[in-house]
Amino acid sequence: MAANTSTATTQDSPTGNGLGQGFQDADAVLPQYHIEAQTSLVERPLxxxxxxxxxxxxxxxxxxxxxxxxxxxxxxxxxxxxxxxxxxxxxxxxxxxxxxxxxxxxxxxxxxxxxxxxxxxxxxxxxxxxxxxxxxxxxxxxxxxxxxxxxxxxxxxxxxxxxxxxxxxxxxxxxxxxxxxxxxxxxxxxxxxxxxxxxxxxxxxxxxxxxxxxxxxxxxxxxxxxxxxxxxxxxxxxxxxxxxxxxxxxxxxxxxxxxxxxxxxxxxxxxxxxxxxxxxxxxxxLGEGVIFARAYRDARRDLRQLTAGITTIISSNDQFNEAACRATADLYMLASRTPEGIYPFAGIPWYSTVFGRDGIITAMMALWIDPNFAKGVLRYLASTQAKAVDPAADAQPGKVLHETRRGEMAMLGEVPFRHYYGTIDGTPLFVMLAYEYYAVTGDIETVKRIWPALELAVEWMNRYGDRDGDGFVEYARDTDKGLENQGWKDSHDSIFHTDGHLAKGPIALCEVQGYVYAAKNGMAKLATLLGHDAFASRLGEEALALRENFDKAFWCEEIGTYALALDGAKKQCAVRSSNAGHALFTGIALPERAASVAANLLSKDGFNGWGVRTIARGEARYNPMSYHNGSIWPHDNAMVAMGLARYDLKPEASRIFQGMFDTALYQDQKRLPELFCGFMRRNQRGPVSYPVACSPQAWAAAAPFAFLSACIGLEIQHDRNRIRLRNPTLPDFLEGVSIFNLKLGTSRIDLRVQRYGSDVTVNVLRRVGDAQVSVVK
CATH class of the missing domain: 2.70.98.40 (Glycoside hydrolase, family 65, N-terminal domain)
Incomplete structure (x- = not known):
């Protein structure tokens, strides 16, 4: 997203550090593409x-x-x-x-x-x-x-x-x-x-x-x-x-x-x-009454067609059912048809357009609900991939689109977002999604269709993404109009050192190295599938080397977790952040680091009772009211939960799921917003809203499905014709969940996941086709 930040620094606990006057003055200037707020979007329901x-x-x-x-x-x-x-x-x-x-x-x-x-x-x-x-x-x-x-x-x-x-x-x-x-x-x-x-x-x-x-x-x-x-x-x-x-x-x-x-x-x-x-x-x-009736009928038919055949869930908790229903409705309301398939626009009101990163992450989290999102996103981003170097658009060959705009200011170049490529993570995430989509669907034809784009994306990571040849992917903008920070936390002040001073680039983000690692591993498997064995072998070696070098460069013993980033001098930004949770999500974190990373994320400084903060309380730029420096984002928490589940830290994942469900209960229409403030949870009070958060927001809408799949350990393995639930668990607010029309190839499965105390059972309610269901504990 384009950055929108608060310049004030407020602590909700004495553990916070003060900011030095030297960069407080520098921050007094409004950042690029600031969203002005004389009134709050939470003052009245919209x-x-x-x-x-x-x-x-x-x-x-x-x-x-x-x-x-x-x-x-x-x-x-x-x-x-x-x-x-x-x-x-x-x-x-x-x-x-x-x-x-x-x-x-x-x-x-x-x-x-x-x-x-x-x-x-x-x-x-x-x-x-x-x-x-x-x-x-x-x-x-x-x-x-x-x-x-x-x-x-x-x-x-x-x-x-x-x-x-x-x-x-x-x-x-x-x-x-x-x-x-x-x-x-x-x-x-x-x-x-x-x-x-x-x-x-x-x-x-x-x-x-x-x-x-x-x-x-x-x-x-x-x-x-x-x-x-x-x-x-x-x-x-x-x-x-x-x-x-x-x-x-x-x-x-x-x-x-x-x-x-x-x-x-x-x-x-x-x-x-x-x-x-x-x-x-x-x-x-035609009279306007007839026109209204016909359009209403056609709109209803269009929506039914869009949602036909999707996977649905019904749980033992009516309030969670309402939240899941709203999340599903939001996903399909935000979906727009393109010649390449459906694409989830990022959010209303500020981001109702194509965003590469948002679309990819939304599609990842909703993959088991409806893989058509992933198919449309992959094909669209392949068709709009950069083909040449264009500094004004922060573009290089193989880079995936960050966002596109069709307004007058974009058309005139007053803002650079007409076709803008200033994202460091969109390209590896694109490759990640391609493999995950294939693993679930077995759709080799789509993989073949976008294969040239996937190859270009890998080449971009190695050539343009790795600016200094050290094996890490870094960013530095090529145009003054471009975004200063180009990870998902793209506020001007979101990447900083322990003393609060902003990092100078090129900057290598913690989570981006994980995306590159997962992308190369997934691409190696696709390359093997298509007979490109030498390419697959090279990618595997690069991924292995990246994992080893990542741990050496990013692990910070002093804070017990991975550093937020490396600056241009390869100095650690030794800041406790939710970014480290993405290292779990991608699997780049060494197994022996997982428990420490989890403990950091779920500590009182990291977890406020509703969710994991973007930046831990006590860090120099921590501000629970900021856009990226202490706030809580549902999609970020969902990716953290998926990472925890990957390392079999299910109680921790369930704790985050519980907090996010509790958050939804306090929201209008039980809809998770783009983000909310990171103030500590207090008795008999709900979470504190962020004044200009988008609602609905695509990746926030997809988050409940990611939380659920993480907790039950859902794995759809097309190559083995198997649906597997690995060490399934359910949070306390769910006694049972029924999943209907779960798809694997031509098979359709209905499942019931039931909790008895701390034990969970899985029953197949209906099976059409020969797909197998297994439970691993």
Whole structure:
């Protein structure tokens, strides 16, 4: 993710160290791509919808921009609708309930009228709670559909004035995040017909962006920014109003540079031909009610098709079932179709686009639920892999994409993220995922298809990734606009020494060496499978040497765990961090180190009762409110738990799972957020939220499935036609879990994992095919 950090340093325990004044002053300057926060996203519940490249951030009423914040209807990294307010007799309704449907397909809002004075002269009033208002909103193919239904429960006939206000500011997402732009394009608005208003923005990037608002029935009055309806409701009467907001973009000119840009976007796999940006078309003459009903039907069918055949779980704990249901719904809401398959966009609101690292890790954690995520991610990243050296994009041949953006600022180069490759870990993670995908599915055709990309990725690791030839993969940005830190903790201040001073590069991160180790081991197995024996042998030798050298260079006896990183002088950043847990996840950690690493992670400084902190309490830059220096990330904890389970440290993995489940119970919709603050857990109080965390976030949504698979030791081994559960265990909040439609080749298995005290049994409930199930203790 692009960095977003707090510059304050706050300790929740006397064990924290103070920061020297010398670099406090340097940190006072806001870091790159800072997410500005005058208001917190936790001040009021927000609701998110997404389809393809469009997403909406709404308040609980389903409105946009009534209060300041990130609310809006966004399309291709631009806010196409910045305000949409709904009133009755110039008053806002009373909110009764606001819920996302279980599958995230739509937002359902129930409201009623407040006490309304119709005529100030004769004091005619409508007592509250006589008119029921039911609102349904969803997105489908570049459009937002909104139905407002009203029903009169009074014995009297009422005529009501309904007002809808709206605006479109066409702010680039990075502007919404807080960046200033001295020059912008030209915006205009017109009443296109008696039931349509159209906003138009001609950007500096020669793209015309339009927002068309269609109303049904025809408003009594319509003007730029406002539509007014008169509704007549007899006793028991019902009526509905419809608002359809259509987002579109096209080139203003057909110059050669513009044509080249279109070609690049198509290569990125986010073209209109893919359906992600295509607008739903409706025959002329249809009423808005019919259009709404058809789009709703098609959207439901589309979602059912996307989730058909996935693995599902039902446990003994209803609250965990709710959390798992929401996590599943979030994964598929964030999934976008590309020509290469489905790709999980990273998160809403700040990262609703392709991120290489996020997509890979999400796919890894969800691999046993639905391998189609991994297939789509692998194919997409192979198709967008860098082919040349491009310092402005931090790109070298073989490097995997970090992120892609389609907003005006990215197109103009005001931010470097149009096709940006500034990630040090995406490339080895890409190779890791390729082997894990094959091991589970046996899909050799996909491996063959992306094999040239895998070979280029390995070459990049050895040539460009290892800048000084010492066997470790390091990073240093090639453009001042690029990210200063290029691991998953990419805040400007996330890599530092014990005294708090920032490390100078090139920087070799602890976890990245583990990813490279696992990537080369996996690639060696794939190479053997395809008959490249010499290549496989070389990769195996490189992986073995890396493991030995890693332990010598990164193990730090003083802190009892692996160092966070090595700086450009090969000096250890001897800081206790969650990064060391990734050394367990990848298997690069020596077995004799595992218990010490685990003890460090689960100590009171490392584990706050909810999860493992990114940076342990007491380290120089520890700040429980920071983005990466003391906060808690569910996906990070899931990878740590998977690492603990790999070294058969199941009680420790279960402890983290328990903490994360407890966290979900305190969250709106039981949804794990992108991150939360690292303050120590206190009795009768929930975890402390982070003010601008994305929710939903793809890898946070996939985390519950990673926790569960780690604890039950789930291994799907296609080459042996076997599903194995290695030393399965369950945390205290789960007495039993049933797993349905677990896939292995053409076989389908239903399992029941049941806990009796500290003992766990496994029963096969259904088997279709010849796959075997075994339990190893």
């Amino acid at each position: 609701r998110s919808l997404k389809y393809g490249e469009a997403f909406a951030v709404l308040d609980s009423y389903g409105d946009i921009g009534v209060l300041p914040g990130p609310e809006g209807l966004y399309f291709q990294d631009t806010r196409y609708l910045s305000r949409l307010g709904f009133t009755i007799e110039d008053q806002r309704p009373l909110l009764l309930s606001s819920v996302m449907q279980d599958d995230n397909g739509a937002l359902s809002v129930d409201m009623t009228t407040p006490d309304i004075r119709i005529d100030a002269h004769d004091e005619t009033t409508i007592p509250r709670e006589l008119i029921a208002i039911e609102r349904t909103k969803f997105l489908f193919k570049g459009a937002c559909y909104d139905r407002i239904g009203l029903r009169n429960y009074d014995s009297r006939h009422w005529k009501l004035k309904i007002g809808v206000t709206f605006d479109a500011d066409y702010r680039d997402l990075f502007e919404v995040r807080g960046m200033d732009r001295p020059v912008r394009g030209k915006r205009s608005v017109q009443v296109a017909s008696e039931s349509e208003v159209q906003f138009r923005y001609v950007g500096l990037d020669e793209v015309v962006r339009t927002t068309s608002l269609h109303f049904g029935p025809k408003p009594k009055h319509i003007e730029p920014g406002r539509a007014e309806f008169e509704v007549s409701l007899p006793p028991g009467g019902r009526t509905s109003l419809f608002i359809r907001v259509v987002c579109e973009s096209h080139r203003a000119f057909t110059s050669a540079p513009a044509a080249e840009k279109v070609g690049e976007d198509a290569a990125a796999g986010l073209s209109q031909a893919a359906g992600s940006a295509a607008v739903a078309r409706h025959p002329k003459g």
